[in-house]
Amino acid sequence: MELGPTFSASSVNKTMFLSAPITQKSNLFPNSWLNLLNFSSPTRKICSCRAIAKGSINSLKIQEKVTGMSSDHSQDLELSSLTALCPLDGRYWGKVKELAPFMSEYGLIRFRILVEIKWLIKMSQIPQIVEVPIFSEGALAFLQDLIDGFSMNDALEVKKIERVTNHDVKAVEYFLKQRCQSHPEISKVLEFFHFACTSEDINNLSHALMLKGALNTVILPVMDELIRAICDMATTHSSVPMLSRTHGQPASPTTLGKEMAIFAYRLNRERKEISQIEMLGKVAGAVGNYNAHIAAYPEINWPEIAEEFVTSLGLEFNPYVPQIETHDYMAKLFHSIVQFNNILVDFDRDVWGYISLGYFKQTTKAGEIGSSTMPHKVNPIDFENSEGNLGVANGDLSHLSTKLPISRWQIATELEHVNLRALSLVRWLQLHLVRDLTDSTVLRNMGVGLGHSLLAYRSALQGIQKLQWIELRDTCAGGRDAWLPNPIKFSFSILSVIEENVNAVLGEVNEAALAEDLDKTWEVLAEPIQTVMRRYGVPEPYEKLKELTRGRTVNKESIREFIQKLDIPVDAKTSLLNMRPHSYIGAAAELAKNVNEAINLVNGVQIL
Numbered sequence: 001m002e003l004g005p006t007f008s009a010s011s012v013n014k015t016m017f018l019s020a021p022i023t024q025k026s027n028l029f030p031n032s033w034l035n036l037l038n039f040s041s042p043t044r045k046i047c048s049c050r051a052i053a054k055g056s057i058n059s060l061k062i063q064e065k066v067t068g069m070s071s072d073h074s075q076d077l078e079l080s081s082l083t084a085l086c087p088l089d090g091r092y093w094g095k096v097k098e099l100a101p102f103m104s105e106y107g108l109i110r111f112r113i114l115v116e117i118k119w120l121i122k123m124s125q126i127p128q129i130v131e132v133p134i135f136s137e138g139a140l141a142f143l144q145d146l147i148d149g150f151s152m153n154d155a156l157e158v159k160k161i162e163r164v165t166n167h168d169v170k171a172v173e174y175f176l177k178q179r180c181q182s183h184p185e186i187s188k189v190l191e192f193f194h195f196a197c198t199s200e201d202i203n204n205l206s207h208a209l210m211l212k213g214a215l216n217t218v219i220l221p222v223m224d225e226l227i228r229a230i231c232d233m234a235t236t237h238s239s240v241p242m243l244s245r246t247h248g249q250p251a252s253p254t255t256l257g258k259e260m261a262i263f264a265y266r267l268n269r270e271r272k273e274i275s276q277i278e279m280l281g282k283v284a285g286a287v288g289n290y291n292a293h294i295a296a297y298p299e300i301n302w303p304e305i306a307e308e309f310v311t312s313l314g315l316e317f318n319p320y321v322p323q324i325e326t327h328d329y330m331a332k333l334f335h336s337i338v339q340f341n342n343i344l345v346d347f348d349r350d351v352w353g354y355i356s357l358g359y360f361k362q363t364t365k366a367g368e369i370g371s372s373t374m375p376h377k378v379n380p381i382d383f384e385n386s387e388g389n390l391g392v393a394n395g396d397l398s399h400l401s402t403k404l405p406i407s408r409w410q411i412a413t414e415l416e417h418v419n420l421r422a423l424s425l426v427r428w429l430q431l432h433l434v435r436d437l438t439d440s441t442v443l444r445n446m447g448v449g450l451g452h453s454l455l456a457y458r459s460a461l462q463g464i465q466k467l468q469w470i471e472l473r474d475t476c477a478g479g480r481d482a483w484l485p486n487p488i489k490f491s492f493s494i495l496s497v498i499e500e501n502v503n504a505v506l507g508e509v510n511e512a513a514l515a516e517d518l519d520k521t522w523e524v525l526a527e528p529i530q531t532v533m534r535r536y537g538v539p540e541p542y543e544k545l546k547e548l549t550r551g552r553t554v555n556k557e558s559i560r561e562f563i564q565k566l567d568i569p570v571d572a573k574t575s576l577l578n579m580r581p582h583s584y585i586g587a588a589a590e591l592a593k594n595v596n597e598a599i600n601l602v603n604g605v606q607i608l
């Protein structure tokens with residue numbers, strides 16, 4: 001049960017070639033053909049490279065001589081977590097396997113079985129179809145059992161049939177007919193399995209159900225967990241002052257919590273979008289007009305039946321379709337997940353930066369290695385893993401969302417501009433196909449995009465859990481209460497401290513470091529001072545502050561001296577004199593504290 005398209009050991013001959021750069025040109029492919037291949041997803045690169053590889057046996061032999069490695073290991077290899085080409089099915093299986101019941105080949109067959117059976121039952125409920133009488137309780141239970149009891153052996157049986165039919169949906173139909181042959185009631189209506197259907201009627205409904213199941217059961221709950229964790233960071237550290245860095249330079253202070261709240265807010269908004277996307281379905285036959293249905297039973301209102309059926313599966317009805325469900329909702333869904341993932345990349349990079357600045361310390365685990373050569377290091381590998389996987393996920397999901405809504409005819413128009421060789425291929429396709437199957441193989445990669453997303457969410461969560469915030473001790477040097485609201489927490493990394501004494505050492509050592517840090521940025525008060533001066537009509541406030549601060553060393557004394565000389569009301573002056581970089585945080589603390597109410601967490605809301 002793999003998340004990526006299956007590559008059996010025997011089909012992965014010449015595996016070594018899969019690492020060949022995709023730009024490598026082969027004699028087998030004219031350049032113009034290479035232009036036609038859209039290599040935007042890793043899995044498709046592999047498929048295409050396999051084709052290129054077939055013509056490259058000679059270079060394999062050369063490679064063998066150079067490396068001294070035997071090239072043909074593939075003969076001995078069986079598919080396992082060590083030989084899987086897709087890391088989701090190998091290295092990361094344990095972290096993503098919950099997706100497999102939905103997103104694998106097994107999952108697809110399972111849902112096809114469900115749809116075919118439900119359609120047969122629907123036929124039995126249409127009064128005009130007298131040939132399929134209402135099923136008895138026993139027959140219904142028998143059919144339900146085929147759905148509920150669907151097993152790996154059943155899936156293998158379907159695959160066995162597919163090896164003969166070379167048609168994956170027909171294989172499911174034959175499997176069901178075989179299974180029901182012995183049932184006295186159902187055996188009489190076997191030909192009403194897949195009645196008037198085209199394969200896409202079964203496929204599109206299965207794909208929608210697979211996606212809905214995977215999102216509701218696995219993806220959305222983990223997204224929620226992640227948003228909750230970031231919200232917790234926001235509220236817990238709502239009042240921890242932090243220097244902002246616009247353009248990487250010290251800027252007006254904020255709080256760490258408020259910066260986290262931004263991410264929680266953004267992620268939550270995208271998550272909400274995802275849960276509001278309507279999953280569409282169709283069951284309108286080979287070209288979307290109920291042609292076969294009407295030919296057999298002209299008296300039935302088939303569009304109505306189709307709508308009833310699609311909605312009974314918990315999906316929205318799409319009434320205007322060609323053969324395929326047009327995949328627009330999928331494009332929207334994958335785009336939204338890409339957007340969610342992009343926000344998370346932003347989060348990962350920011351937290352990575354904060355770790356690097358020493359704002360966070362990461363907990364260590366006995367036995368774990370940070371760097372193979374620099375023993376002191378605790379690398380932010382979880383955030384790096386998350387960012388990397390989000391990139392892979394977005395590559396896949398972006399391709400799905402841009403490719404799926406396009407059918408053969410639009411592609412033909414585009415390709416006409418490419419070159420004449422392409423044109424002749426496309427013309428051939430136009431003449432010979434009423435629909436193309438490019439979506440079929442691409443759709444098998446939904447699990448790849450979702451799997452890498454899931455892995456990235458889990459890595460980010462793991463990274464967050466490892467972040468350690470060290471509470472400043474009450475014993476810290478005085479003066480703190482003047483500028484820090486309680487409870488005060490601040491974190492910082494000290495890469496070189498002795499682990500066992502970490503808390504004791506940090507409380508003291510970093511109190512000094514913290515004070516020094518704050519004293520370094522008194523220039524950030526230039527903004528509030530010049531703004532208060534504007535209020536009280538002091539001429540050229542900006543210019544005066546600029547003269548005082550820009551490119552100069554500014555400290556508490558020089559700032560205070562400047563304020564003392566200002567011709568502004570006493571209250572305003574006192575308030576400015578009391579201000580410190582740490583307290584100049586605006587509404588950041590309140591914004592962070594209120595994040596839960598502000599974003600109206602959609603935790604647990606599922607796609608209906």
Ligand SMILES: O=C(O)C[C@H](Nc1ncnc2c1ncn2[C@@H]1O[C@H](COP(=O)(O)O)[C@@H](O)[C@H]1O)C(=O)O
Pocket residue numbers: 166167168169197198199200203286323434435437440441442444
């Ligand atoms: O109801 C139909 O089948 C109508 C037919 N259109 C098809 N619709 C859906 N599936 C079809 C279609 N045609 C083939 N196949 C089967 O799809 C499978 C494609 O395999 P892959 O490229 O690995 O995804 C692979 O198993 C194919 O056999 C048409 O002629 O319009």
